[in-house]
Amino acid sequence: MQTKSHVAVIGAGAFGGWTALYLLRRGAQVTLLDAWGPGNPRASSGGETRVIRGTYGPNQPYSRMAARALQLWKEHETRWRRQLMHRNGVLWMAAAGDDQFERGSLPLLREAGIAYEELSADDIAKRWPQINPEGVRWGIYEPDGGFLEARASCQGVLEGFLAESGEYKQTAVLAHDLELGLDDGLTLADGSRLVADSYVFACGPWMGKLFPDTIGNKIRATKQEVFFFGTPAGDDRFLEDKLPVWADHRDRFMYGIPGSLVPGNHGRGFKIADDTRGPEFDPDTAERVASAEGLKTARDYLGFRLPAMKDAPLLQTSVCQYEDTPDHHFIMDRHPAFRLERFGALENPVTG
Numbered sequence: 369m370q371t372k373s374h375v376a377v378i379g380a381g382a383f384g385g386w387t388a389l390y391l392l393r394r395g396a397q398v399t400l401l402d403a404w405g406p407g408n409p410r411a412s413s414g415g416e417t418r419v420i421r422g423t424y425g426p427n428q429p430y431s432r433m434a435a436r437a438l439q440l441w442k443e444h445e446t447r448w449r450r451q452l453m454h455r456n457g458v459l460w461m462a463a464a465g466d467d468q469f470e471r472g473s474l475p476l477l478r479e480a481g482i483a484y485e486e487l488s489a490d491d492i493a494k495r496w497p498q499i500n501p502e503g504v505r506w507g508i509y510e511p512d513g514g515f516l517e518a519r520a521s522c523q524g525v526l527e528g529f530l531a532e533s534g535e536y537k538q539t540a541v542l543a544h545d546l547e548l549g550l551d552d553g554l555t556l557a558d559g560s561r562l563v564a565d566s567y568v569f570a571c572g573p574w575m576g577k578l579f580p581d582t583i584g585n586k587i588r589a590t591k592q593e594v595f596f597f598g599t600p601a602g603d604d605r606f607l608e609d610k611l612p613v614w615a616d617h618r619d620r621f622m623y624g625i626p627g628s629l630v631p632g633n634h635g636r637g638f639k640i641a642d643d644t645r646g647p648e649f650d651p652d653t654a655e656r657v658a659s660a661e662g663l664k665t666a667r668d669y670l671g672f673r674l675p676a677m678k679d680a681p682l683l684q685t686s687v688c689q690y691e692d693t694p695d696h697h698f699i700m701d702r703h704p705a706f707r708l709e710r711f712g713a714l715e716n717p718v719t720g
């Protein structure tokens with residue numbers, strides 16, 4: 369009888385968690401490792417919520433990937449009998465000047481089969497009178513988009529993985545000499561070793577530290593600040609059933625997620641974030657304190673775009689990091705020093 373190929377997946381964030389689950393389903397024995405747990409406060413996948421949408425500009429594969437992700441979240445919510453996604457729609461507001469991003473997204477949304485409506489600034493103002501449409505020329509509304517409960521989803525994927533007989537260990541892989549090869553397996557922070565047939569590193573912003581020669585600063589982590597404001601008591605205009613997630617392309621790219629009814633983002637409030645890349649950030653050691661300038665930008669924006677929220681109190685802040693590559697696309701590759709024949713060992717190799 370052929371024995372199963374053993375794969376170690378390092379990193380249980382959005383990418384590692386799903387990779388581990390799908391390797392398991394394709395017939396591998398899988399050990400998933402994470403230093404601090406899925407969606408932990410240092411991870412890029414941590415925090416309350418993430419936008420899920422198909423609009424990604426022209427010439428990209430992401431609209432199709434998002435269509436598949438939307439389908440998979442739906443299937444897994446049914447399978448796991450829990451809600452992780454909130455389908456309150458996503459509104460893109462295109463500025464009066466350059467709207468290439470939004471315009472170029474439309475054919476790819478169509479190709480991917482993602483439902484959308486093109487709205488004029490008047491349509492937006494009529495449908496959501498709580499939004500000030502100043503400076504908006506037109507918009508894209510994706511009714512099937514919305515937001516995911518980020519940390520809860522990563523934990524949900526781990527629970528699904530364990531239920532299908534995956535093995536999980538909460539410990540770190542030490543970064544000693546990984547570039548030289550893994551014939552003796554991984555050295556773990558708890559003093560043990562782990563030897564597998566193949567290894568998948570899905571360590572997001574930590575990849576450059578683990579592989580300083582091959583990745584190094586090709587993945588840069590930047591500080592990103594998130595602000596949660598309190599909605600007025602008894603006023604539901606800023607909650608998820610009355611307002612979609614929105615993305616606003618102006619001089620800065622700002623986006624937000626409305627407040628939600630428990631159990632959405634657990635009453636955390638109304639999220640506003642600035643997509644502009646912040647300063648370099650060390651995901652291990654940096655302190656996660658939002659800046660006064662970041663708060664001013666968020667507050668000024670909130671007062672402008674949603675005037676009735678102008679004096680809303682700040683309830684919480686959080687600091688996360690983007691992990692970005694030089695061309696902003698994913699890096700998905702084999703380590704140049706790794707022996708290729710090992711990748712042939714899976715009974716059902718993962719393709720497509």
Ligand SMILES: Cc1cc2nc3c(=O)[nH]c(=O)nc-3n(C[C@H](O)[C@H](O)[C@H](O)COP(=O)(O)OP(=O)(O)OC[C@H]3O[C@@H](n4cnc5c(N)ncnc54)[C@H](O)[C@@H]3O)c2cc1C
Pocket residue numbers: 378379380381382383384401402403404405406407408410411412413414417418419420539540541542543570571572573574578592593594641688689690
């Ligand atoms: C503020 C913010 C807002 C965002 N908004 C959106 C959004 O709205 N929509 C969207 O699609 N995307 C959004 N993103 C991007 C998205 O969240 C990330 O692309 C995604 O979460 C990255 O996941 P990951 O698995 O690569 O990394 P991570 O989640 O960081 O996972 C890496 C894991 O590796 C573990 N690890 C690291 N080193 C080791 C080691 N040596 N040993 C063991 N484990 C290790 C870590 O503990 C971590 O859990 C946002 C990101 C941020 C920060």
